[in-house]
Amino acid sequence: MGVDGRIFPVSSSAAPRKQQPGELGLKERWYPIQVKQKDKAGRPDIDAFEAMMMREDCEKGFFVSFDYSSDALQEIESFFKRSHKVIVALTVQEILEEHIAKKLV
DSSP states (O other): OOOSEEEOOTTOOSOOOOOOTTOOOOOSOOEEEEEOOSSOBOHHHHHHHHHHHHHHTOSEEEEEESOBOHHHHHHHHHHHHHHOOEEEEEEHHHHHTTTHHHHHO
């Protein structure tokens, strides 16, 4: 389904999403995490993640890759302009160097 993990923010109080079969009974808003183990994530990878975000009505998602193609980064920006949904593009290097804090604010 394009989701490798989920973040359930403690402070979320928005309308709960519909629980899926076999899922824990958490009624909090959640943010999907997708991790790609390739040199560069491309636009098709971002398109698939966007489709999942729209289907699950997620307002924010996190995408992790070693790097991104310019098309992928342009698509992330276009997706925000179209839908007002945010994809935070993180690289493995940023996470390892702990620069992630600046991007998450």
